[in-house]
Structures are given as structure tokens and as C-alpha cells.
Amino acid sequence: MNSVTNLTEADAANELMRLAKAIAHHDRLYHAEDAPEISDPEYDALVRRNAELEAAFPHLVREDSPSRKVGHTASSSPLSKVTHEVRMMSLDNAFNAEEVEEWIARVRRFLSLSESDPVAFTAEDKIDGLSCSLRYENGTLVRAATRGDGQVGEDVTANVAHISDIPQQLPEGAPEVFEIRGEVYMGRADFAALNARQEEEGGKLFANPRNAAAGSLRQKDASVTAQRPLKFWAHGWGAASEVPGETQEQVVRTLESWGVPVSPLFARFESAAEIVAHYDKIAAQRPDLPYEIDGVVYKVDRLDFQLRLGFVAKAPRWALAHKFPAERAETTLESIDIQVGRTGKLTPVGRLAPVLVGGVTVTNVTLHNRDEIARLGVRPGDRVVVQRAGDVIPQLVDNLTREVEREPFVFPERCPECDSEAVAEEGEVDVRCTGGLICPAQRTERLKHFVSRGALDIDGLGEKTIDQFFALGWLESPADIFRLKDRREAILALDGWKERSVDNLLASVEARREPDAARLLFGLGIRHVGAVTARDLMKHFHELPALREAAEQARAGDEDAAAALTSIDGIGSAVVEALGDFFHEDHNTAVWEDLLTQVSPPRYVVETKESPVSGKTVVFTGKLETMSRDEAKAQAERLGAKASGSVSAKTDLLVAGPGAGSKLKKAAELGIEVIDEAGWAEIVKGAG
Ligand code: ZN
Numbered sequence: 001m002n003s004v005t006n007l008t009e010a011d012a013a014n015e016l017m018r019l020a021k022a023i024a025h026h027d028r029l030y031h032a033e034d035a036p037e038i039s040d041p042e043y044d045a046l047v048r049r050n051a052e053l054e055a056a057f058p059h060l061v062r063e064d065s066p067s068r069k070v071g072h073t074a075s076s077s078p079l080s081k082v083t084h085e086v087r088m089m090s091l092d093n094a095f096n097a098e099e100v101e102e103w104i105a106r107v108r109r110f111l112s113l114s115e116s117d118p119v120a121f122t123a124e125d126k127i128d129g130l131s132c133s134l135r136y137e138n139g140t141l142v143r144a145a146t147r148g149d150g151q152v153g154e155d156v157t158a159n160v161a162h163i164s165d166i167p168q169q170l171p172e173g174a175p176e177v178f179e180i181r182g183e184v185y186m187g188r189a190d191f192a193a194l195n196a197r198q199e200e201e202g203g204k205l206f207a208n209p210r211n212a213a214a215g216s217l218r219q220k221d222a223s224v225t226a227q228r229p230l231k232f233w234a235h236g237w238g239a240a241s242e243v244p245g246e247t248q249e250q251v252v253r254t255l256e257s258w259g260v261p262v263s264p265l266f267a268r269f270e271s272a273a274e275i276v277a278h279y280d281k282i283a284a285q286r287p288d289l290p291y292e293i294d295g296v297v298y299k300v301d302r303l304d305f306q307l308r309l310g311f312v313a314k315a316p317r318w319a320l321a322h323k324f325p326a327e328r329a330e331t332t333l334e335s336i337d338i339q340v341g342r343t344g345k346l347t348p349v350g351r352l353a354p355v356l357v358g359g360v361t362v363t364n365v366t367l368h369n370r371d372e373i374a375r376l377g378v379r380p381g382d383r384v385v386v387q388r389a390g391d392v393i394p395q396l397v398d399n400l401t402r403e404v405e406r407e408p409f410v411f412p413e414r415c416p417e418c419d420s421e422a423v424a425e426e427g428e429v430d431v432r433c434t435g436g437l438i439c440p441a442q443r444t445e446r447l448k449h450f451v452s453r454g455a456l457d458i459d460g461l462g463e464k465t466i467d468q469f470f471a472l473g474w475l476e477s478p479a480d481i482f483r484l485k486d487r488r489e490a491i492l493a494l495d496g497w498k499e500r501s502v503d504n505l506l507a508s509v510e511a512r513r514e515p516d517a518a519r520l521l522f523g524l525g526i527r528h529v530g531a532v533t534a535r536d537l538m539k540h541f542h543e544l545p546a547l548r549e550a551a552e553q554a555r556a557g558d559e560d561a562a563a564a565l566t567s568i569d570g571i572g573s574a575v576v577e578a579l580g581d582f583f584h585e586d587h588n589t590a591v592w593e594d595l596l597t598q599v600s601p602p603r604y605v606v607e608t609k610e611s612p613v614s615g616k617t618v619v620f621t622g623k624l625e626t627m628s629r630d631e632a633k634a635q636a637e638r639l640g641a642k643a644s645g646s647v648s649a650k651t652d653l654l655v656a657g658p659g660a661g662s663k664l665k666k667a668a669e670l671g672i673e674v675i676d677e678a679g680w681a682e683i684v685k686g687a688g
Contacts, residue, residue, distance in 0.1 A: 004056045009441065010342050012057045016065070019050045023066040048206070058366035058394075059339060059347035079154035079218060082145035086238040088133060088181065090150065090314050091297065091321040097276045100298070103320045104272050107300060110309055110317065120270045120301040122248045123278045124235060124263040126321055128292040129185030130214045133238050134160065136178045139170040146218065150314060159217050160184070162226035165233070165261050179238035180260060186213040187291045190229035208360060209292050233261040235297070247301045268301055279322055286324065295323040326387045329362075330400065331355035335380045336367065336409055340417045340441035344433040344527075348373055348411070350384075350396055357388040365396045369429045370411040377402045379409045417441045420585050425577065434581050436525050437477055437591040444470050446525045450478045454531050454630050455523030456512050460505040468494070477591045478523070481509055482598035517544055517601035524592075527578040531630050535637070536570040538604040544596070548583050555580030606638055611687035614640035616652035619667075622660030624677055632680070639687050647672065655680045 007015070023046050047066060054061050061067070094100050104121075113119055131147035144160040145153040160166045163184065170178070186194070191209040198206075206212035216228035234255045237243070245251040249268045256262050265282055269275045279296045286293060300306055300318040309317040332353040339347045348367040355362055365386060367373050376399045378384060385398035411431065415422045420435025433439050436446050447466050451458040461481065469475045474487055484491070484506060491502050521544065522534035529537070541547040553561035554576050565576045582588050618641045620632050627635075632655070633643035647654060647666045654667040654674045667674050675683075 004052050007053075007056075009057065009060070009339060010445065012053050013060050013342055016050065016053050016057075016060055016062055019046055019053070020062050020064050020066060022046055023050065024064070027066075055364065057339075058364060059341065059349065059368070061366075079156065079220065081148075082143060082153050082155045084133060084145065084148075084151055084153060084238065086179070087314075088131060088147045088150045088153070088238065089311065089316055089319075091319055092315045093295075094320055094322045095325075097272075097279075100276060100279075100320065100322055101272050103298075107305075107309065107318065111305060118270055119305070120247075120268055121275055122252070122266065122268050122299045122301050123275050123296055124266040125282050125289070125293045126295040126297045126323075127183045127185050127233065127263070128208075128210045128294050129183035130210065130217055132156070132160070132182060132184050132217075132232070134166060134180045134182075135239070136170050136174060136180070138176060139172070139174045141166070141168045154218060156217055158222040159219060159225040160232075162222060163230045163232050165231050167259050170258050174258065175240055175242040175244065177239060177241040179240065180234050180255060181236040181238050182232055182234035182260075182262075184213055184217050184230055184232050185209065185291055186216070186228070186230060189290060190231075194228065231261070231291075233263055235263065243303065246303055248299045248303065248306070249301055251303075283324055293324070295321045297321050327357055328385050328387045328397065329355045329357040330383060330385055331362075333378055333380060333382045333384045333396070336373070336378070338412055338416045340415055340433055340439065342442060342445050344415075344436055344439060344442050346412065346415065346422055346431045346433060350378070352384070352386065355386060357386050357394060360388065360394075362386055362388065362394045365394050367396065370424065370431055371429045373409055373411065377408070379406050381406065415439055415441075418587065420587050421581070423581055425574065432527070434585045435587045436527075436582075438587040443476075447475055447478065447481075449525045450523040451481065452523075453628055455519050456515055457519070458512055459508040460501070461509070465505075477594060479591070479594040479598045482513070484509060513599055515599055515601050517542075517604040520544070520595075520599065520601050521547070524582075526582045528575045529578065533570060533575055535606075535634065536568055537575075539606050540568045542604050544601060547579070548592075551576065551579035551583050555584055611639040611641075612683055613653060615642075617642045617644050617650050618653045618655060619644050619647050619651050619663060620655045620657075621647075621663040622657030624655075624657045626677065626681070635680075635684050639684065 004012075023043075026043055026046070050066055054065065054067060092103075094103060104119075108117075108119060111119070133145050133147070133153065134141060135143040135145075141157070141160075143155065144157045144166070145155055147153050161168065186209045188209060191206070191212050194212055195206060206215060212228075213230060216225055216230055219225050234252070237251065237255075243251060244254040249266075252262050252266060265285075267278060269278060275296075275298055282293070282296050298320045300309060306316070306318040311317065333350050334353055335351045337349045337351060339349055341347060348369070350365045350367050352363055352365060367376075367378070376384075376396060378396065378399050382402070382404075383400040384396050385400065386394050387397045388394045413422055414420065415433035415435055418433065418435040418439040418441070420433050420439060422431045422433050424431045433442065436442050444466055447470065448463055450456055451461045451466070458481065466475060469484075474480060474484065474490075488502055488506065491497050491505075492499065518531070518535040518538040521529060521538060522531045537547055538544075541550065550561050550565055554565055562573075562576055565571055565579075566573060583592075613636065618636045620629055620636075620643065624632055636643040641653075644651065647663045647670070649670060651667065651670070651672050654663065654672050655677065656664050656667075656674055657677050664674065
């Protein structure tokens, strides 16, 4: 794998796409099909790589990113399953003191306690680890299991044998059956040392102590766990033949007396004011604690009260997790770089003086767009506040030197990659480079689009070939494709090319010297000009220069030209603006003119021939074997028919290929005529 810093943006975007698919695939195999294909460490390596890429390219984080999904650390695992006798609960959360007070009031109401009746609570810091249940029978540890989904976890008995905090044997007098519940975790210093060692040995790095603890515990080979500095503390219990105490505090102290670690900050209080004060104290100590915590957990102390309160859904009514706000740190915004994405979008990325936030060093933060920069009023040199919550991508949340007099950051009006004009469309926050055809950030993607099936459809010029030729400097712009014939010998000299394959490639290029004008227009990749729009435009203008002239006039403020364009069916102001911007850019017109020295599209005429389908509505469904769906629709238009995407009472004819499903069924119900692809070919031929 390439080091993240050596990747181009296009490579990173592609890799993130592949990782999202791969991780989702392995999640499904593990969870739904219980048939993992890869090992736990292999899975974790994928997740880790994804996190590294997202940290380096924060603006490329995908909607379907594995880092946005809950529970992605429940990786594929060869460990056997354990069903918990007593379900492992989750906790309800509170995010401020008011919510804590409301919870206490609810508890009192539920128990019908009067104002004067005392009710005590325990409070302890909530460690960020992996929940574990330890089952002791007759004082001996017989099974350790992870939380899993609460009902079914994984057997880690062999692994916890290597955690010295966990006794294999409870002292005399322990209940016959007793399940201790708590967290397996890794301290901050141990985490840092482990990652340093991993780096030295070329092993994988962990994103945070919790991931390190999970990855270390959930190992098929327990000797790996043995080398990891894992710790444990208890905070509760599950199945028990007898509970050693009448309050939460008594049981916790009993566990402690058995030699089981518990939170050193565990305490008991009798009022809301006291527990909130304890929370504030722990929050203040948090940065200096040797382990990571994410809140404080409160529990009703009396066990008879706990029993009466019971559970709602998956959480007990008698417990609450009071979460800390996301971790924040202050640092200097050193510079604002503009990255240009594959689609031409300009994304500002803040470069920070390295700062530790929630145990992770943060050096980059996405600033999203021009509006976000304006909202924060950030300029290079400002002191800023960076926030990170859990595994979430760091965010810049505040600017501390907003008031200091300094020039505001000026968002570039030209693309930093190619110097083309960069514009935001009306109502859009994203600024895009208009130099699609010459912009290095976009160029290979544009070339790939240009030769794709819906556009010029040049066989033999695949993505790899384009990347290779582009790297050799042979494909600066679409026109260069038509100059490849002058490089026949050079191509032959490349690995993997034979006379025949080179000749085939050059022949398919030559076959496009007189391309369909609408396809050529679509192939230019002008924003908002898709295949259908390109056809609508060409049906009206017939010749490309006429289209260009109208677009330029419209941009220059000629209202008649603009009206003529928007009066075309299917053409709106966004298309007109995009065309105007495109032709306004000298780079684009140079590429355009160069291209037209190489190709001569014939006048575009859609002859609506008299045919059996003239004036009818045709729908295509299923797989078409001799042509693309777009081509079929274009044929229908040429025959004077209207191609529609869905079957309705207005449909006259359904052309159904193999695999046709609901549309075919509906057409049958409506009594619509159905033919196959061969039947369609007959109609096209007949209208010849
Ligand atoms: Zn550019």
C-alpha cells in the first residue's frame, strides 16, 4: 500500500470507495451470514487504512464511510459465540446537568418518594473500553465473554487469562455463580507505547486506546493478547446465585475486597447537587487521568430500588451515563490550503500546528467550503479550537482571535491547480473549477468520461491506458486522443502492447472522426450537460458553433439568447449558466477549438421518420444486448417516439430484454404490447 501522503486525490477517493465497499462486504459476511472471509487483524487493517485516508483527505469522507457507522469494530472474528444468561444492558445518556436532574426526578416519581425521602446514588467515571462479562462458578473463572450485541458475545476466556487484573479464582465465600461485569481497557501510556512499537515493527497502528483494547482482546491467538498491556475494572454484575450486598456501593466494595479492580473515583452521594459537583471534578481531572473516559455513570444505590425501577427497552431506569462534551484543544491555524477534487470542487483544508485532541494528533481539519470559512472568520495565524468526539473526524469549532485585526482569508477565484476561473453557482456553497478539460485534478477523469460508452465510446482506451498515456504526457486533452496515431511506434514499445492491439485502438479512434455532435458535447463533461440535455441542445442548434455562440451571447447579457436557450424543452438556467461559464474560460475554448481540428461532427438532425412507433410512448426494460439504454432511447426519438422511464396507461410499447421484472408485469396487466430487442431492431431497420 502506498503511504497516504504519496497518494493523489483521485487515488485516495478511489481507495476510499473500495474500502467502503469492502468493509461493508465483510461486515455483512460476519453479521448476517456468519461466514467471515478475512481474519480479524486483516479486517482491522482495512478500517485503520480508511481512517488514515480520511484523516489525510478530510473532504473526501464518504456518506457511506465505515467510520460513520456504529459498531464497525464488531469485526469478523473466528471467536466462538456465547449467549449471556442475563442480558448486558446499555445506558441512557444525559448531556447536561438539567437532564441529570430530570432523571433523578423521574426516579423519585417512579418510586413514589416524597421530597424528604433520601435516595442515594453512586457515581464513577465511565472508561472507554470494551465491555466484558466474567463468569465464576464455585469461585473459578469459567468463561469470559465480550458484550457483543448484549445477548450474544464472543468467548474470550483464553484471552483474559493474560490480563492480570482479572482473577482466575475468587476468594472463599464467593457466591456459587457470579458474573462480574466491567471494562477491558488500555491506558494512555500503554497505548502510546504499543503504537510506537507497532510502528517500529511495521505492524498496524491503532486509532485510539479503545480500538487497541478491542483488537488486542478479540484475538483467536491468545498469545497476541498476552503481549498487550490490557487492564480491567468492574462496575457491575450479571447472573448471580447470590448478591453480596444490599446496595451498589456494598457490592462494588465486596468486588474490590475480592481483588477485582474498580474505579478509583467511585463514590456515593445523596443529592443531585453533589453528583453534579463530582462530575465537574472528574471532568477537570480528565486530561490528567492515565486512561480515557467519556463520562460519569450514576446508579441508584439501593438494590431493592433498582429492582423496582427495572428496565425500559435495553437500558435500566436506575442508571444514567452523563457524557462529557467532545474533547477540544486549542491550536494555531497555520495555513488554509485549497484542494481540488475530481469533480472540480475546491475544498479548503486547514493546516494546524499539531495538537493532541482526545488522544489523537490532529494536523488537518476540513473547512468544508467558503461559507464555513466566512462563518468562522478564520485566517492563517488565528488561534482556533479543534474538537473531536469519539472517532469522529476533527472539526474546527471556534476562532479565538476573530476580533484581532487581520486581513480576512480570500477564497480563491481561480483554481490553484490550473488557474481556471473557480465559481459557485447561484444558491450553491461549493466553488468549482471551470477548467474541467485542462485541470490536472480533473483531467484524467474527464478523459475517461470523454471516451466512455455514452460519450465517444472509443473501444480499447480503458482507464488504465488513459492513466498510463496521461502520465507519459500523451493525453493532455481530448484532441490528443486523435493524435495517438502519430505515436504508434511509441505505444508498441510499451509493455503489453502488440501490433494488433495498437492497430485496434487506433482503428477505434479513427472510427470517431465524425462523431455524433450530441455525444461529443456530452463527452466534454460540462456541468449539468448530461446525455439527454446534450441531445436536446443539439436538436435545437444542429451545429456546435451555433450552440457556443448562443451560450456566449447569453453570458454576455443578451436576454434574447438566454430566452432562446431556456425555451428549449428540458433546458433550464443552470444549464445556460454552466455553458456560459464553460465557453467563457479561455482554456476550455482552446481545448474545444483544438478538438474541432481533429473531428468533424456532421450536422445534428433528428429525422423523425415515419415509423410504426411515431408519436408513441416506448419504455425499455431489462438487459439490452446489442446497444446501451441511451442508444435505444435515441433510436426511439429518431423514430418519432417518446422514450419514457416508467410504464403507465400512456405507454404504447414495452421493449423487454432478459431480466425484465416489474415493468413487464405491469405492462401485461395494462394490456400493453410487449416486444423483445430483436423485435425492436426490426422496427428500427424497417424505418431505415
Ligand atoms: Zn482546475
